[in-house]
Amino acid sequence: MKKIIAIILAFCLSLxxxxxxxxxxxxxxxxxxxxxxxxxxxxxxxxxxxxxxxLSSPALSYNLANxxxxxxxxxxxxxxYRKAELFAPRDxxxxxxxxxxxxxxxxxxxxxxxxxxxxxFFFLYFYLGLQEQxxxxxxxxxxxxxxxxxxxxxxxxxxxxxxxxxxxxxxVLTLVFFASASYKYYDATHxxxxxxxxxxxxxxxxxxxxxxxxxxxxxxxxxxxSQGNWKKILVNQEEEQSQAGWLEESQIxxxxxxxxxxxxxxxxxxxxxxxxxxxxxKACLRSAMMSLTSSRPTESLMSPTGMPAASSxxxxx
Numbered sequence: 444m445k446k447i448i449a450i451i452l453a454f455c456l457s458l459x460x461x462x463x464x465x466x467x468x469x470x471x472x473x474x475x476x477x478x479x480x481x482x483x484x485x486x487x488x489x490x491x492x493x494x495x496x497x498l499s500s501p502a503l504s505y506n507l508a509n510x511x512x513x514x515x516x517x518x519x520x521x522x523x524y525r526k527a528e529l530f531a532p533r534d535x536x537x538x539x540x541x542x543x544x545x546x547x548x549x550x551x552x553x554x555x556x557x558x559x560x561x562x563x564f565f566f567l568y569f570y571l572g573l574q575e576q577x578x579x580x581x582x583x584x585x586x587x588x589x590x591x592x593x594x595x596x597x598x599x600x601x602x603x604x605x606x607x608x609x610x611x612x613x614x615v616l617t618l619v620f621f622a623s624a625s626y627k628y629y630d631a632t633h634x635x636x637x638x639x640x641x642x643x644x645x646x647x648x649x650x651x652x653x654x655x656x657x658x659x660x661x662x663x664x665x666x667x668x669s670q671g672n673w674k675k676i677l678v679n680q681e682e683e684q685s686q687a688g689w690l691e692e693s694q695i696x697x698x699x700x701x702x703x704x705x706x707x708x709x710x711x712x713x714x715x716x717x718x719x720x721x722x723x724x725k726a727c728l729r730s731a732m733m734s735l736t737s738s739r740p741t742e743s744l745m746s747p748t749g750m751p752a753a754s755s756x757x758x759x760x
Contacts (some may be wrong), residue, residue: 642690
């Protein structure tokens with residue numbers, strides 16, 4: 444009886460996941476259609492609805508960034524270009540558009556570029572995206588357990604010796620890529636972009652504190668602390684003239700949303716699945732449908748096969 448209930452539950456969850464994936468792809472197609480028709484605000488609404496339905500991909504972030512850029516919202520455009528870069532660091536279009544958007548900000552406050560020598564030394568960290576590194580960590584972890592199984596079950600001394608050496612190798616690789624993906628995730632949750640046209644930076648986490656300076660849309664900062672609806676930020680964190688202050692949470696967008704402490708470790712590791720972190724406590728069977736999100740609004744777009752492409756998202760509750 445218990446097995447039957449478990450099978451029925453699994454079947455229902457899979458149906459719910461498929462329905463969510465269908466809705467996500469539908470909204471993504473609607474966003475592409477709206478962008479092609481130069482209805483950029485409608486495209487933003489559709490892409491955001493797609494993200495709410497569970498879609499997570501570099502293409503979605505890139506499309507959102509382009510749509511925000513077309514509306515003149517440099518803050519959100521830069522934030523989503525950074526997110527697309529996080530998952531697809533080798534994409535030339537993302538890099539070019541990000542540089543263009545950064546060059547148009549009023550404050551001209553951006554992350555300090557990593558020296559080329561350092562990028563060359565840690566080339567895998569900068570060359571591979573977050574999901575790629577997490578997937579490699581998962582693959583090496585699985586291989587590690589397979590090798591350990593051989594080591595435990597085999598009675599041949601030479602085979603056990605080889606298995607032991609391979610196990611150590613794959614253990615190191617697993618730890619290296621897991622640590623790299625974890626740091627990438629941590630860094631993305633602490634890097635933010637000012638999205639308000641003019642954000643007043645205060646000396647404390649309340650509007651009653653002294654106003655210290657003003658940051659404009661598109662300024663990149665480091666988030667060092669959160670308190671209520673306020674975030675403490677560090678500006679020009681790589682320079683001696685760095686400034687710190689507080690601004691309201693609604694005035695800034697971090698590249699990735701921070702999870703609760705309970706889900707943080709799982710979020711860092713399982714972000715390789717393409718699922719947003721708020722789904723970890725719900726239905727983890729929902730597909731990211733990466734194959735349906737490769738098209739970009741700067742190209743000639745077609746709706747995903749079999750997916751409706753209605754012209755409006757804003758009317759959907």
